[in-house]
């Protein structure tokens with residue numbers, strides 16, 4: 001079959017895509033919505049989905065596995081050099097910078113659930129710091145989300161590989 005768009009290869013399996021868009025929805029809701037019971041239940045759900053994604057990083061499909069994308073320092077340096085040279089290296093799974101961002105986003109979501117749990121414990125009743133920690137973690141997450149979305153759009157335009165569509169359909173263009 002001939003297609004001007006070229007062959008596409010399965011990249012993101014259904015679990016990566018489902019957890020991504022569900023977690024994204026919860027994070028946006030929890031960042032900008034009311035901090036009620038729903039906020040707390042959804043927050044724990046997001047943390048649970050992140051935990052399942054970490055397990056999937058060991059037993060999941062190849063592109064989902066940490067072994068496919070966890071960046072080494074050498075890969076990071078090579079990737080930064082390729083960006084500086086205006087010729088971004090192609091990575092079948094996450095590129096090394098995207099991988100660092102994924103790890104940061106997961107860490108912040110898990111830490112938000114933990115701090116949210118701690119601030120509701122009787123032992124910390126009347127203490128301010130768990131709220132303060134939760135607040136600053138949410139600020140950090142908000143900043144990372146902005147960078148994440150801008151980077152996903154920018155890299156899609158620059159490399160002419162629609163990464164956002166790939167996170168929906170699961171397919172990326174095949175490269176030589």
Ligand code: HEM
Nearest residue numbers: 016024027028093094095098102105145149152163164167
């Ligand atoms: C708002 C909260 C969001 C969070 C917390 C979030 C988090 C993440 C995480 C953790 C990953 C790694 C996925 C994995 O390996 O399982 C990822 C990948 C990705 N996200 Fe998001 N995301 C958010 C919103 C968005 C939005 C709105 C878009 C679209 C504009 C988007 C586009 C992507 C793309 C394209 C990838 C794959 C990048 C690649 O090809 O390496 N994300 N996101």
Ligand code: HEM
Nearest residue numbers: 027030031035040043044046109112113116117131135138
């Ligand atoms: C995706 C995870 C989460 C995000 C992004 C998030 C984000 C936020 C944000 C933006 C606020 C408002 C902060 C402020 O303006 O002071 C907040 C407040 C709050 N969050 Fe979360 N949260 C998450 C998870 C949780 C969880 C799991 C719990 C508890 C079980 C929780 C409990 C609370 C409570 C009780 C408040 C009100 C704090 C106060 O009265 O100062 N959150 N959260």
